[in-house]
Amino acid sequence: MYFAPVDPLDLYVEQPVPWAVYDRDGKLVLDKGGEFESEQQIRTLLARGLYREAAAPPRQPAPASPPPAPAPQPAASEQRTERKLLDETRLAVGDTIQLQAQFDGGNMRLAVSLIGYLKGKSIIVTAPMRDGKFLMMREGQSFIARMFSGKNAYAFPATIIKVTNVPYPHLHLSYPAEVEAVMVRRDARVKVRVIAAVQSRNSPSAAAILSDLSTGGCSLLAENQLGQKSDEIVVKFKAPISGIEQLLTLKGIVRGIQLDNAPVDGRSRFTHGVQFVDHAPGDQVALTAFVYQKLIEDELKL
CATH class of the missing domain: 2.40.10.220 (predicted glycosyltransferase like domains)
Known part of the structure; x- marks a missing residue:
């Protein structure tokens, strides 16, 4: 059985999942038709790594429901969030991308530079370095990729699909179906x-x-x-x-x-x-x- 990382955008609270969900060790976390109880539960499990069978169908959008009354938001959160395609972000070669991974209660952030991407295939970035040395990365590692361009901040889930040292160390990351964008106001605090x-x-x-x-x-x-x-x-x-x-x-x-x-x-x-x-x-x-x-x-x- 081959496993693929679960896209965080496919997970909803109190909505049945259309496939069984497993952890990084292949242990069953949630059976098909099960429901997550809270956003906190989803975040905690994602930090440990969630996977599904690669042949499982993609998650269908959650059914529409009447939106709750908007809660007051502090000034720092007054951002307009939307989803975009990666090629709509106007990222440029050399832009910095931060790869963030959470594991066993720890938190790792790695800075890499964009080399390029092929739509629908992969994103190519430099291999991360620390103290002047390249870090050893492995295929299958999952991250949240974070970046900004112009007045927008972006994030999307990414998995290393290929590590290569020829002709220089670089990584191929999975290409996202969508990225989540925050339109940043000048006075955002x-x-x-x-x-x-x-x-x-x-x-x-x-x-x-x-x-x-x-x-x-x-x-x-x-x-x-x-x-x-x-x-x-x-x-x-x-x-x-x-x-x-x-x-x-x-x-x-x-x-x-x-x-x-x-x-x-x-x-x-x-x-x-x-x-x-x-x-x-x-x-x-x-x-x-x-x-x-x-x-x-x-x-x-x-």
Whole structure:
């Protein structure tokens, strides 16, 4: 019996599956006609690897049902999500793709570069490296591929179908039927917790916590006030982008300051609203990549 990875887009809550589902060891997880109880159950099982018989028919779309009343969403999640074909994403040779795999409670992220693709056949990427050495990959490994292009963030399931070292190490990944896309707004904010160094014109450098971030600004938490409203400041922090830590240096203007008088740990903190201005081109690219990467991780939970 030959097994193929289950497409996460084929799994629904409380909808009978049209085929038996197995784990990576070939053990039965859910019999044909069984139902998943929750999205959390689906995510947990996908992280361990789910497979079905290769000859099994594709999942038919879930029957339409009246949509539930929309729940209020935080500002960071106000994105428009849709599905596209891969050749509609305008990916270019050399674009970075992040391969994420979850296994035994661990989480692995690998950065590769797009070499090219043949529609309906495979996506060709460079072999991932770590500490200057190529990592050993095996055929059949499954990942969630994440990337961004233009103002869009994308994600799709991918499986290594061929590993080759000729004429150089590269991988063939399975070609997705569709990719899930998030249309990123300029003011879309992502929740982060990053240590930053803040320098103002009239004060020495001070430590702060960058608590949320967008391409246009951020919030900074600090035990002491970081200057006055309308002051110009410089924010420096390290951001892990596609597995590589980069130092960003961003100029900003303090637009608002608020004192938290009832902190949980008993220590008062100041929250500073900061608008970024006059980015250096390199920092702008890195900031956009970091924000998009977080949006991919937060919004596209396949």
